[in-house]
Amino acid sequence: MKRQNVLGAVFVTVFLDLLGFGMLFPLLPTYAADLGASATLVGLLIASYSAAQLVAAPVLGRASDRWGRGPIVAASALGAALGYAVLFLADAMTGLFVGRIITGLCAGNIAAAQATISDVTTPEERGRGMAVVGAAIGLGIIFGPALTALSVPLAGEKSPFAIAAVLALANAVWAARALPRTRGTSPRLLTTLGRAARHPALVLLLSVNFLVMVAFSQIESQLPLLTRHTMGFGPVENGYLFMYVGVVIVVFQLTGTRWLSSRLGDERLIVLGLGCFALGAALAPFVTTWWQVLLPAGLIGVGNATQAPSLMAAISKQAGADEQGAILGASQSLGSSGRIVGPVLGGALFAEVAPPAPYLAGGVAFAVIAAAFVVLDRRVT
Template identity: 40%
Template sequence: MPVLFLIVFVDLVGFGIVIPLLPFYAEHFGAGPELVTMVMASYSLAQLVTAPLWGRLSDRIGRRSVLMASMAGSVVAYLLLAWAPSLAVLFLARIAAGAMAGNIAAAQAYIADVTPPERRAQGMGLIGAAFGLGFILGPAIGGVLAGHDPQDVDFLAPALAAAGLSAIAFAGATLVLRESLDRTVPPAPRLSRLVAIRRVLGGGGVARFILIGFATIAVFAGMETTFALWSSRTFGWGPAQNGYLFAFVGIIGAVLQGGAIGPLTRRFGEARLLAAGLVLIAAGLAGIAATTTVAMLFAASALLGIGFGMANPSLASLVSRGAGPGDQGMVLGVNQSAGSLARVLGPLAAGVAFAHLGKSAPFLLGAVVILPVAFVVLAIARETRGRR
């Protein structure tokens, strides 16, 4: 697992590098708030289409091959981003990158292959920690490379750095990573994408956690894609300052997921931990909306980091434990598709809210959506305890 962690970490650093850059890149081509969020959402729309394919493919040909192919494609997508001459090409670059982003479903399936169910949350926490660490270094590096001035952003250097890191991740998967797929376990029967989605979402316990994840990711993605627009209007921030803020959130999430998630899960269980994380996410979003100082912003962002650090691995573990040994890739691929759809609809809704209801509206609406979901999860946790 350490090798997989390092590969995913390097890949996610490359992904994180371009996050502070994209809103300013889109505005450079004359995009308004709605189009800015559409650029961000196009990545997830492509991921939505390809994630089940990557997941099912990893059940058949192996996790390693899928990781290698998707990382090689990411290199090409970032090179296209580096020299995008127009908004249309910028969209194309993000669509290409999203189409390759099914590697996370394969990475989660790899974890499921090599960990017993009772240690699944801790294993998924390693992937979450790689995400967190990617968001520590990625946005910070991308912000520094892009610059502090929102009127004079370097678009080339961050994209080239992302391409280079994806190339390193590809080399690591090729040279070091061993295949985890157990060939003695027959894969699930081949299903069409729609049939696979219907089968997974009709699976009761798994389906409800996928839907809870959908709501959580939609809210978080809406915040993430409108934050740069909000911070530039509230504090006059450019890519660098946004990168530092996302790095701060990433540090908190990585520390929690990398070290504390195992003991917390054993003490409280995934469902209760998830409910607490959702409450903290709602509080953090409301806190950002009410922010008047940088200190208040960092305090609210800390709540977001803690909440997402608790919720993300708990959700992944609950979904994975509801899947059979022969269809981990399929179930996790559908789960990633739901997350991708959330990253499409969440930013689009947030962009409309930002443009028509005010700059803090996406954060307030997110808090309103996520708080009731937390109480639903708490009810599920009590129901589960009552059956024991």
Template identity: 35%
Template sequence: MNTKRALTILFAVMFLVMVGFGIIIPVIPFYAEELGASPTELGLLMAVYSLMQLIFAPMWGRISDGIGRKPVIMIGTLGLALSFFLMAVSTALWMLFAARIIGGLLSSANMATVMAYAADITSEEDRGKGMGIVGAAIGLGFIFGPAIGGIFSSSSLSTPFFLAGSFALFTFFMVMFILRESLSIEKRRKESLRKSGNLFHAFKSSSTNMLYFLTFFVTLSLAGLEATFAYFAAERADLGTIELGYIFMIMGLGSAIVQGGMVGGFIKRFGEHVVIQIGILVSAVGFLLILFTDSFITAAIYLTVFGLGNGVIRPSVSSLLTKKSKIGHGGVTGLLSSFDSLGRIIGPPLGGWFFSISIGLPYIFGILLSILTFVLFRVFTAPQLKSIRREQEL
């Protein structure tokens, strides 16, 4: 299977996975409330999924290094389908929690392994393009999923869960019959040798260990924004749910276009270390502009500026880590997914707490965190990466 076709299939896999995941987003609060969930229990229901991903993503990444990517992606997509169907037939709150735990445990195999697959089939020169395509699929899935879920929830609150399960099940069969394994037996042996020892040997490389924390900081500020922007926009610009849906769609499309069509070229020309720094600075500018939101137009423009900056960081980080790390690709991407999940666990309650103090505080925090991340990256990581890049060019 040639690289272009394989990346197209990976794009379809992650798009369908994220559409299915996105379908339930606008429905699950009402579904849980119908089963007697309090606001606190709803928060725990959302957090337990990310907690499972935090714990198990590195495990699945490591397993994929040993047995291959395809079977692990199949486990992830089938597990996601099972969790959605279990949620659809839930008649008690504990059943929803059980379904979310199962879903988080098994579906944590998906993103890490798909990114590892993209690393397997791309050269170092084209690694950024491959990671960008995966990132674009994730972004587009998040755009279309909630819209579909909102439409089909009008007939029954359980319908979106059945629909999401069907998407995941279709993806499972697509992987089974169309996607070929990216790791030969020989490559699996090499990956197994590379992953031997403690996973946290990844941190021994001073040129890359900051990248995991950078991912955590970026996701932390993003999750805080996602949790509070609806309230902020309603207060500052009197925007409702429909307008917010359009705004997030515009932001998502802009981010997907940059990731899918531009980030690979940026990385080839400037290197990941430069693109990451530009992404952090643009994100900081976006946070600053959001504070001046006063209409639908300004909200859409400012949030898109933030989305463009944020969108180029993750593919660049994934590309760089898979190039430089001394452990297997699956171990790297699994650990990266864990840091992403940690940000998604802490970000919403932290953002909500800041918002309760002052409505602009989550975005001021985002600016300060972006500046801190930029300084740390520039001082501790960028010089070493630049030196390595110069040596490779010579």
């Protein structure tokens, strides 16, 4: 199969995967709350996906090395369809947890897609190939929430689960037919982290990635509950809000991030992104209208658009040429670990302290991470 055809197939696979995944952002927390879940239990529900993903990732990686990327992507999508179907049928929290864990166990498509690109591209072409994955993710996080906002009024609150299941089934058929059976060797996480520990600059960057993901997932997971508490938002309004954040991320990455990176450098751009995160999180609890919420949501979007790619670029530069893939994979695993801790912490703060607490704590956390990064970066570089 020609390289361009492979890249096109990967784009469709990742887009369909993120389209279904993104539909749940604005819906799942309030849907669970309507079933009687506290914010703490909502946090555990969100975290269960990342916990299952972290457990399954090494198994799926080794399976794709043995049987090829295409079959594993197809099988993962089929499993995700089952998970979404369970979510659709669930009428209690037990069912939601089962469905969420199934989808987490089958969340190997993006890693397999990235591995496919690594298999069919040279090191010089790899950045362009990974940009295809980034574009598909960006479109998914825009159109997924938008699809929820459009479908709920037309077909009911449970309709996004059914649509996500159909999208996952379509993805399974597509991957089975279009993705090649390329094979490779997936790096082992503990071995990679052991090598990274010998480089202080890498330790700092990987630590920042973990802590940022804790703080970010803490505020992201509770956003639908906060907007319901402060403005009475439901899945429709939250769908448009998440779509707006996605648009900000994609547009700023396409226009502002590259321009700023060439003038400020990755390290300063990381700090700038953390500052936007801190300000957006601190302002979020105090907005009471649609127009007001656009400012903190926009700041959070700009923070994501600047901090995330700059941090990945800095990690890639610190890793040796033969270790970049392994180190970036380890970074993603640490990010998944942060997505376990963050929602649990955010839910507990929301329920046990006050609804604004996850955001005020998140704002302080982002500021502290930024200050610590500035100080420690000077010492290790």
